[in-house]
Amino acid sequence: MRCSKLFIWKLFAGRFFGWLAGAVFLSQGVLSASVQASPVWKVSNGTETVYLGGTIHVLAESDYPLPGSFQQAYSNSEVVFFETDIEVQSKPEFAQKLVALTSYPDGQGIDSRLSSDTLQKLNDYLQSRGASLQALRRFRPGMLAMVMTNLELQYQGMSGDGVDQFYTNTAIQDGKPRGQLETPEEQIKFIASMGQGSEDDLIDYALQDMYKMREDMLAIKSAWREGDRQGLREVALEPFRENSPEVFNTLIVERNNNWLPQIEQMFVTPADELVLVGVLHLVGKEGLLQQLEKKGYSVTQLN
Template sequence: MKSVFKRPLLFFPLFFIVLQALTAQTSGGVSADGRSLLWEIKGKSLSKPSYLYGTIHLIGKSDFFITEATEKAFGETQRVAFEIDLEEMGDFSTLMPLLMQSFMKNDTTLSDLLLPEEYSAVKAHFGKLGLPMFLLDRIKPMFLTALDPRLWRPGEAEEETVSYEIEFLRMAQEADKPIDGLETAAFQMSMFDSIPYRVQARMLVDMVKGNPEEAGNQEFQQMVELYKNQDIEGMQGMLGADKEIAAFENLLLVNRNRKWIPIMEKMMSEKPTFFAVGAGHLGGPQGVVQLLRDSGYSLTPLK
């Protein structure tokens, strides 16, 4: 269970974007081994190529990198598309309805989902963080899981973290490129309701009783190393090996990947687009790279 909290960093940005709203260079060229975070998209009457980039939503500053090939590809495109339109997240009128979606339905509370001793453990845990339970009791457990600061800096609590999405957003705004999204923030928030509250509560209890800094640090570092090595198939393998993730793979990955393809096709037909999505979406037979190839496009890994 320990690993489920690290892996959403590969594919689920609302774990950090809503919360944030509130409070090694290499030369360009074709990747010989097929390992890459950056993929050139050509074919099917596209007049100019578009590009697909796999992100990790938060990473230590010392591990953060953007290659020259990525900067070049970014500069050649005329639009940047994320999983969601990040500019909307700065709009208070958009943010407030999303925050309302963080509450469980039907007046469900954590005390309804947990044993008394489990509830006491959760209460004590968030009390140490200065968060009283009367503020948290109706919030969806997976959202509470994301509140734990240990999950974002395992083993390196003092290291500053960096977001690829926020960096690409800054670059797009500086270049005056239009921003778009492949799905709505409301849809991403709705996925909290697709995972049963009791399952979410079990994940929360396991997080509270465990020690993400120690138990998950080795696996988190493994994921970061795979990311730095641009091994999207290795990252996909980590996702598939996790029983908790596998149980909801269609919801979190496969169905979303399939829905994105026609949206990406439309965007690419209009203007060259730089797509930045979680790296967990790229690899595997149902990943975005293969689905685009199945749709008739030619994808080339670049480094």
């Protein structure tokens, strides 16, 4: 499977517009299993515990209720950490900052940075989804590609909140303290830098993947629900690494390395924490789970 760098970012790295949702993808066989693993792990050093939950930032109504392990970890934790502050991202002033930093200056646009073939395909695609190239031409490639993904998901009738939003709302309602591993401004930088210098490649690649989105979501969500580390590597992580090594390093490896010391620091606090991050940050050789295992922490998958 060849998952786009854009699609992976949208699913596993952050949430900026209340984007994305899945339709009914999981089979009854998966959902009806009496005993199944889950995308939540208990990590301990013998005396202190941190729960790591792998999230997808897009879910359908049929994906609820979430695996019970999420609620178990949430109930056992005094603090919940997210990738970033979703509440801040929902504010109008943040949206204004996002658009400003991911747009070209006046008089410039993506159209002058694309080949005639890619430009024509982009224009045709946008028209087919009821959008206008003229209205979007000032977006830098990463932002434009993400808008295209949102258009495609809306066109396919997908909408809804994922795990991060669900537990942000739950923590606010319960008055449970929340933390973040990076600032919303840091996440904007990732979008603004995507595709710079390779605009044609990124947009052409994203256009090819628009029509595979439903198929990709099916495989990823099935592996996610079961906490299938090997399956997630095969269907998403390794294709991402192979097709977009530079973006993979920026969005997955560097951020994991930034987050790991913060997570380790949680083991010296008296409170138990739940850390919710995109599930691809947990798996693979650079993933948080394997890095913690190598450091000698006990890692147990919850059912």
